[in-house]
Amino acid sequence: MDIPYKTYLTESEVPEAWYNVRADMKVKPSPLLNPCTLKPVTAEEASHIFCDELVKQEMDDTTPWFPIPKEIRDFYRMFRPSPLIRAYFLERALGTPAKIYYKFEGNNTSGSHKLNSAIAQAYYAKEQGLKGVTTETGAGQWGTALSMACAFFGLDCKVYMVKCSYEQKPFRREVMRTYGAQVTPSPSMLTEVGRRINEEHPGTTGSLGCAISEAVEDAVTHEGYRYVLGSVLAQVLLHQSIIGLEAKAAMGKLGVKPDVIIGCAGGGSNLGGLIAPFMGEKLRGERDYRFVAVEPASCPSLTRGRYAYDFCDTGKVCPLQKMYTLGCDFIPSANHAGGLRYHGMSATLSELYAQGLMEAKSVKQTDVFEAATLFARTEGTLPAPESSHAIRAAIDEALECKRTGEAKTILFGLTGTGYFDLKAYESYNNGTMGDYIPTDADLEASFAKLPKVG
Amino acid sequence: MDIPYKTYLTESEVPEAWYNVRADMKVKPSPLLNPCTLKPVTAEEASHIFCDELVKQEMDDTTPWFPIPKEIRDFYRMFRPSPLIRAYFLERALGTPAKIYYKFEGNNTSGSHKLNSAIAQAYYAKEQGLKGVTTETGAGQWGTALSMACAFFGLDCKVYMVKCSYEQKPFRREVMRTYGAQVTPSPSMLTEVGRRINEEHPGTTGSLGCAISEAVEDAVTHEGYRYVLGSVLAQVLLHQSIIGLEAKAAMGKLGVKPDVIIGCAGGGSNLGGLIAPFMGEKLRGERDYRFVAVEPASCPSLTRGRYAYDFCDTGKVCPLQKMYTLGCDFIPSANHAGGLRYHGMSATLSELYAQGLMEAKSVKQTDVFEAATLFARTEGTLPAPESSHAIRAAIDEALECKRTGEAKTILFGLTGTGYFDLKAYESYNNGTMGDYIPTDADLEASFAKLPKVG
Numbered sequence: 001m002d003i004p005y006k007t008y009l010t011e012s013e014v015p016e017a018w019y020n021v022r023a024d025m026k027v028k029p030s031p032l033l034n035p036c037t038l039k040p041v042t043a044e045e046a047s048h049i050f051c052d053e054l055v056k057q058e059m060d061d062t063t064p065w066f067p068i069p070k071e072i073r074d075f076y077r078m079f080r081p082s083p084l085i086r087a088y089f090l091e092r093a094l095g096t097p098a099k100i101y102y103k104f105e106g107n108n109t110s111g112s113h114k115l116n117s118a119i120a121q122a123y124y125a126k127e128q129g130l131k132g133v134t135t136e137t138g139a140g141q142w143g144t145a146l147s148m149a150c151a152f153f154g155l156d157c158k159v160y161m162v163k164c165s166y167e168q169k170p171f172r173r174e175v176m177r178t179y180g181a182q183v184t185p186s187p188s189m190l191t192e193v194g195r196r197i198n199e200e201h202p203g204t205t206g207s208l209g210c211a212i213s214e215a216v217e218d219a220v221t222h223e224g225y226r227y228v229l230g231s232v233l234a235q236v237l238l239h240q241s242i243i244g245l246e247a248k249a250a251m252g253k254l255g256v257k258p259d260v261i262i263g264c265a266g267g268g269s270n271l272g273g274l275i276a277p278f279m280g281e282k283l284r285g286e287r288d289y290r291f292v293a294v295e296p297a298s299c300p301s302l303t304r305g306r307y308a309y310d311f312c313d314t315g316k317v318c319p320l321q322k323m324y325t326l327g328c329d330f331i332p333s334a335n336h337a338g339g340l341r342y343h344g345m346s347a348t349l350s351e352l353y354a355q356g357l358m359e360a361k362s363v364k365q366t367d368v369f370e371a372a373t374l375f376a377r378t379e380g381t382l383p384a385p386e387s388s389h390a391i392r393a394a395i396d397e398a399l400e401c402k403r404t405g406e407a408k409t410i411l412f413g414l415t416g417t418g419y420f421d422l423k424a425y426e427s428y429n430n431g432t433m434g435d436y437i438p439t440d441a442d443l444e445a446s447f448a449k450l451p452k453v454g
Numbered sequence: 455m456d457i458p459y460k461t462y463l464t465e466s467e468v469p470e471a472w473y474n475v476r477a478d479m480k481v482k483p484s485p486l487l488n489p490c491t492l493k494p495v496t497a498e499e500a501s502h503i504f505c506d507e508l509v510k511q512e513m514d515d516t517t518p519w520f521p522i523p524k525e526i527r528d529f530y531r532m533f534r535p536s537p538l539i540r541a542y543f544l545e546r547a548l549g550t551p552a553k554i555y556y557k558f559e560g561n562n563t564s565g566s567h568k569l570n571s572a573i574a575q576a577y578y579a580k581e582q583g584l585k586g587v588t589t590e591t592g593a594g595q596w597g598t599a600l601s602m603a604c605a606f607f608g609l610d611c612k613v614y615m616v617k618c619s620y621e622q623k624p625f626r627r628e629v630m631r632t633y634g635a636q637v638t639p640s641p642s643m644l645t646e647v648g649r650r651i652n653e654e655h656p657g658t659t660g661s662l663g664c665a666i667s668e669a670v671e672d673a674v675t676h677e678g679y680r681y682v683l684g685s686v687l688a689q690v691l692l693h694q695s696i697i698g699l700e701a702k703a704a705m706g707k708l709g710v711k712p713d714v715i716i717g718c719a720g721g722g723s724n725l726g727g728l729i730a731p732f733m734g735e736k737l738r739g740e741r742d743y744r745f746v747a748v749e750p751a752s753c754p755s756l757t758r759g760r761y762a763y764d765f766c767d768t769g770k771v772c773p774l775q776k777m778y779t780l781g782c783d784f785i786p787s788a789n790h791a792g793g794l795r796y797h798g799m800s801a802t803l804s805e806l807y808a809q810g811l812m813e814a815k816s817v818k819q820t821d822v823f824e825a826a827t828l829f830a831r832t833e834g835t836l837p838a839p840e841s842s843h844a845i846r847a848a849i850d851e852a853l854e855c856k857r858t859g860e861a862k863t864i865l866f867g868l869t870g871t872g873y874f875d876l877k878a879y880e881s882y883n884n885g886t887m888g889d890y891i892p893t894d895a896d897l898e899a900s901f902a903k904l905p906k907v908g
Binding site: 004005006008010011075077078079089107108109111148151152170171174175177178179180373376377378379380381382417419420422423425426429 | 458459460462464465529531532533543561562563565602605606624625628629631632633634827830831832833834835836871873874876879880883
């Protein structure tokens, strides 16, 4: 074992700027459209909802590097650099000649990479002199990360949590409350949209789309508040580039280069962050890599979706984005990988995929949990169901190497831990987990409702 | 910030031997006694319960260093070296001149330091050619750790889980099952002692002492099984010395020395491991340190117990040990810090305390959660309730420094994370948490039942 099991950068080696992959793209992602005018969203329009500095980051597709403010780098020291791990024990269990590395982002209380962007967004809100931020959360990872970030800067944090999750995941709720967040089950009676939905659908357990609408209304109707979002947006991919930058620097220290880079893809925040600097090399013609996005067969936006303008939210109050989408009315079947249930995909990743610069594959849930269990028992860490999609694909790649005798170097993103997903593990352990795959007819019905734009 | 926020040893700096503090004690801990004969347990007797190699370690109070087998060091690479963290953000929040460091053992799926000994014990069981091991678990940390270790070596793992924890912590149960363990609530109807306790105390929610009795009975009545224990024993303190050895090496790299070293104390595994090499220096007259054991006011074995021979388990099937004890029949009131509910204390730590080489204090649960919440909001990590006892004492020490102006260097052990303790946080967040302190009469009644030995 010449290569250490874990590689940490020293504090002085940690990147001091985020990388904006759009700067190196010849064909840029299409702009966001205002849902009323269907014209590109202006900075002025966006600044009613988002913090000013984040609007700038969102709209800037030419500046390659954004310095990371010192206050954010200070906070990053609590959980960054994250380790780059050589999966020796998994390799041994598979009997593969492949060399498997993973970048582990779960060593923090939010349990995932979401904290990388949460602290950045909280910081800019604080800098702007705001009182607080609002957001929605489904599975709860983003809400937890944002609560931690707001606690650090003394910002007010209002989280609208989809009512069924609020009731089914009381532990996530309590973590957020421990960090001082105000957690409200959605739909609530605190907003007009919430009251209307409660009136029209008595007893509803809510939806992410509804929670987004409530969080946005709360932000725009209260002085000193803005809305923040944990995935999909270009600003989020920018902040998450810290994952790929650290991974690249650590591999550089070891003198190795990945042949293939694999990440799970829901809204795209982790995958976009992990591949960013490697994709930059590819875009600039400096080096070639294979990139693989892995999505659940139950919610296959890249592999079976349409590349079209669509609403970012089910409630159709948010801007439209050109992306691979299953249609904003598409509701995936019950699927334990909560973080991968989004109907669309980051516009940046969508454009890279459309240009053939990235591959995508979908995997079935039971196959994902089989991989997760093998990973837990060999590498120790209990992985998040979302992350386990990448594990599945990495294992399949390594088994293919075993067949061909190739000793490829594989890098994948282990975005988080599964400590709050034990209901899903329980159903896998009990043999009651199913696979849910939409039919072509389901998807066609959904595509038929796509907005007619451009 | 000249001192990094986190300090990791390199893999080559990680200790390759455990340190046995008993070797440097002039007055040794008293030997274990056979519960039938009341004579010192022989190696032959002990080997019916424990693995042979672990019996040797248990009985050896003269050899200072035990080389760590390569297979164990390989496994340690998954989660060791653990970071030594300078609590800059907590210091700032307290406005203290004290310098606070903590050794964080929670960055692994078991969520605590217990894995350090679990993998060692599983290794020796495997080496002896056993089929499997049995054990008890309270909060679930030890059971999780042992499940992970057994999965790694392909050993069968049977866990008796204290019933109140089994019911409060279903997720802990599922983690263990994911790693392949068989988990049974204790007292169960699977063992004679379990059936007896259920009959004598109908509706009991169990205790560690009772679960120990069940696990031991299971081991001695099944061919190819041995019992393993996660705390209290000298062998466990030996394995846990890795914590202190790494902490000492990391502080050495930074050129700092702690003035006071603080650890929570249930059975003593974390505290004993953390202080071991520092205590060695003190015992050899090389340097003085203050050591502080922190226990819950609800289960105050050191601060209010008797130093006497007592049974290690409620069922009175295990050997007797001379230790600070509340009496093996003492059942602490409902107390969310499950890992600190043990009626006794490591014999080694008891003897060090009796000799005046270590201090002890007890803290109230609500004060502990106040400290835990402050820690979470400043340092990011949501701490385990057990660990938060040490946080409380470290904060009190730092606030005393603020009063006096002293810039003491404080080191404490952050043994684990609180991700599975959110029921307790919920009751604290809701203001419904109470403090449970036994009366003198309660304790006198329990002391009256102590066995008459020697």
